[in-house]
Amino acid sequence: MEAEIEWYVTRHMDLNMEILLEFPVRVAELVRKLVEEADSFRQECADLSSKVEKLIQLLRAAARKVGLYERPTRRIMLEVMKALERALGLVKKCKRGGMLKRVMTITTTADFKKVIMYMDSAIGDITWLLNVSSTGDERSGAGLPPIASTDPMLALVWEQVSIVHAGTPEEKAEAAEYLGNLARGNERNTKIIIEEGGAAPLLRLLKEGTIAGQEGAATTLGYLAGNKERVRQLRTDGAISVFAHILSSHATSMKVQLKVAAAVAKFAELDDEAQSELASQGAIRLLVALLAHQTNTVEGADNPVSIHAVVRTSMSQLKSTAIKGNNSQYDSRVQPVAMAASSVMARMRSAAPPSIAENPSSSSARMNVPLRQSSRAHRDLEDPAVKFQIKVEAANALWKLAAGNIKNCKLITDTCALLCFAKFMKLSGGELKYNSVMAVKEIAAAAERDPELRRAAFKTNSPSARAVVEQLLKEITNENGEPELQVACCKAIGSLARIFPSPAELPIRALTSALANQNQDAIQVATEAASALSKFASDENYLHLEHSKNIIQEGAVEHLVLLALNFGYSESQLSAIELLCYLSLNVPDSESLASANIIHVLKSTVHANQLSQLFAKHENARPLIMDAIAKLEFWQLRSSSFTVDIGHDRSDYMDE
Template identity: 40%
Template sequence: MDDLRASLARPIQVAEQLIKWADEAQTSRQECQDLKSRIERVSTLLRQAARADLYERPARRILDETDRALDKASSLLDRCCARGGFLRRLLTIVPAAAFRKAYHLLDNSLGDLTWILRVSTYAAAAAAAASDNDDEDDYDDDDHIGLPPIAQNEPILFLIWEQIAVLQYGGLEARADAAASVVSLARDNDRYGKLIIEEDGVPPLLRLIKEGRADAQESAALAIGLLGRDPECVDLMILAGVCTSFVNILKDAPMKVQGMVAWAVSELAANHPKCQDTFLQHNVVRLLVSHLAFETVQEHSKYAVVSKMSIHSVVMDNKTTTTNHTSSHDTPAAAAKPAAMAASSSATAAACPGPSAAAARPAGIAGTRLHNASMSAAATRGREYEAPDIKAYLKAHAARALGTLATGNPAICKNITESRALLCFSILLEKATGDVQYNSAMALMEICRVAEQHPELRRSAFKPTSPSARAVVDQLLRVVEKADYDELLVPCIICLGCLSRTFRATETRVIGPLVRLLDEREADVTLESAAALTKFACRDNYLHVDHCKAIITHGGAKHLVQHVYFGEQAVQTAALILVCYLGHNVPDSEELAEAEILTVLDWACKQGYMSQDPLIESLLPEAKIRMELYQSRVAKGYY
């Protein structure tokens, strides 16, 4: 703002100089006097602007236009002055059109300066009137703020400027209305959203998130989420301080506002995945987990991640667990058991933790170094009295945001799985409904997809001895065994496929439900079931032979034959890939011979469109050769 005031010095000085030149004019005196009257009014407005608190973005554009108008007037007055003698006056001809153009430019500058002064001060005047009268509606501006000349070619820009000016200088009521208007503009199209960001609309929105009433905070958070439609916009908003503002809201704000902020986080992360790490660095992930764990598992306010345990802390941990009749080998499981027992014995959600819950926590945790980014006790006080739909609203958006942040990001997935989030997801998948349940399933799906590609995360987060991992698998299997065609079924199938390398050979309960889904009428369920079973049967899975035998034992071969012959093209391809793996891994199976798998493979070799898939092209010949080698007699009998 100081820089803006400094830039006003030049036009003010130029205007004063031009007023003197107008009095010295020797030709076109009437026209020069008309210029002088306009320049005097411009000078007066410029001096008012130097004392005012202006909305900087349009003010700079208006000052640039004013400089051009004054420069045009300067060239005319210089030609009309006496400097240069009689001969110059005689030969100097200033056309009337030049004066008309100068009049027009100065009139436009007068309109623009009047507009910027009024739009920058009327909101402040309304706020002052509201503070004096306790009613902002009592303030009535006599003249409506019209469209400035500078925005004639782009009227929407004027509207954006006006709303941003109110966001900057208005009272709380006016700022809330302006935030709602910004939401409407951002919803209309992407171009309006980019204009709002370019015209510095984000900083006042962030201030409103911090200072406004609950409804204004919610509108501002909604506007931020709508504005982040592409990576460039998200980058600009992060530079403006979005992360810090969101952290403050997630720590302490009304639950509905926190839910809207969680939604905005999910939108920004979805439209610009590179910002995921920025949110992680600001502890947004941990705060979202805290909201997810509220009234879902005990000790939600104790949410912390253990990091870099010292030798001394490990020794103290072992001593403590020994006195509690617990072996040191079972310490991680013991730390999770109280939450799992509380979750299984509660109804829809566990009660808010009290002193007894804190006492039940293993004392060894106190000896570790904790990164605690959870909500304070003061921030959570009274939240249990919120309406159930508001609590569900926050949980749904927190789960959605966690799923979006976890997409393709191993570091965030590790941060989530080291917390109680997996246990929360399993409980919500079982007992929640609607968006909370669906978003929990989708978040689990994204975490499992990352775990499939990163062995270290898979081994740490989904090891078979982990109570949280077992709880997750139990709920995934419950949904798959139920086999209701709803929005949960496909994500759960994908999760089981991604976790295929975590199951032991003795874990026989997973294959059967997936094989039964091959008989499902819905193509997307059949497709995902075949894809999940392929991950069990592929060579990358160490237990692929055992899993192939289990697929055959549960009757998968006969279903696959039907899909290879009569399924949709995508289902055909997925089924044929799985058939190839079965034929390659268990070529001597009598069940495969009875299902005429060799005939299926021979038929598939003759279908040109099937061999276009690179994986089929590499698998099909080898599977056929192995089947012919081991079952030539059976094949001949069938021919």
């Protein structure tokens, strides 16, 4: 038996629940049998026997109980087995033996008191476990189990998770909210909830619970996703598939989908692998659907127009026209439209789910469409504040999914997301506009790294690309714009520098105007504008020569000189110096560069002590400056020698 007990103790976390609960009963019955055979300490053995009998009853009740909370059950069964092991060793010493054995195995009353104390703790733990696993009126105040006497938070988490696992719908909603309050901003509580198996019942509640329960579960899961490790633990429990199910369900409350979208954003932000898994589960398409819900992306149209409305309008127009003429003319003109309408309706019917088309007489087929229509109607009547907030969270989630992930950016641009972002950038403000700009910035950054994405998503004749670029430029030139948004817009335009054909007047003019404002609150905007223009003038851009000339023509040199000599902002200086170097290398004969004495500007910065640390971080900066200085000096020397030669030729001609 000792070997079996040792095996049980070492493997208790891996045993199935049936063996986990049955084996302690066998050991307890063995203890009871040995107590009856004891020859010494009969009174103490009788007291121990009563405790063992009560423990056996509780263990059998636990074995019959359906839906026990597994994590505390395993912990408690381990402590029960340790108590039974001590009791078994003690009662074995009470059997008749020789004098030598009795001397070598000294047993005292204190030993029985200690074992009885362990048995009381085991009884208290099992009683608590049965109580928290009960529902409704069967549940009483759980209190604190002996096993958690040194860590009350553990018992509190166990109690609330058990309610989420086996409580009534109202109790589950309250317990989920309670767990959220425990997890919010508390890393230790978050760790306890996840390690004690709280994620699985929360995910089940999110998938199958009431609206209140789903909201509480989604909120708590968002709090639990506090870092990359926690996100991976939640992913292991199947969180992402549940999120996809909630986002795809028309019957789910938009308030619940709002919370889930926020959780999706946290998952994508904290874990790169979660980005890919969410995309594989279709989260991007589902989020775009939420983003585009009742969002009109067609300019000049106030309301979305359906195929039915188009056909109905065409029929009405033709009918009114035919009434003015003769009947034969009416018939000849209406017939093609009627045929077109029939064709459209036939295609729509053919696109219906097979179960409905094949079994039109079944009750599920008759009820499915009305249910879907009623759920959509209910969503249309949802609180406008909720519908707006779900767009905010959907845009935020798409931003996080796009960050640093080219594949996800391709999936996003294959939808109407860019048009939605452009619409929100134009008409909205606050978080929705901010999230839209940030999402566009990430997509543009991915397009800069991936030529295929750049060619597919940002073609010059693409309506979505035109709309997005237009809003980016408007935000950059907005005098009352927020600097943080303008910085993001400058970065996006810089990332898209290679999509603009020459002369690229609009983006270059917008970025140059951003250079002009070098106040303290807008200096970062000017810095990013200079960095963006550098991507137009860099030799990585095929049209860098033409773009460099246009940058100079727009008057950027004067602003760049001021920014390059502003020694209070080293990063701003570096951006301006980089662009001046590209302009000097590409257009060394520019009169604007000569009149601004760019050689002197570059020489004064390359030896500046304030920039020495910055040059150490950016190893290519100093060589770039030296190349630009050499190019300008060579061109000046060439120009001066050319002028001298012309002067000599003229003097010789005059002498002759």
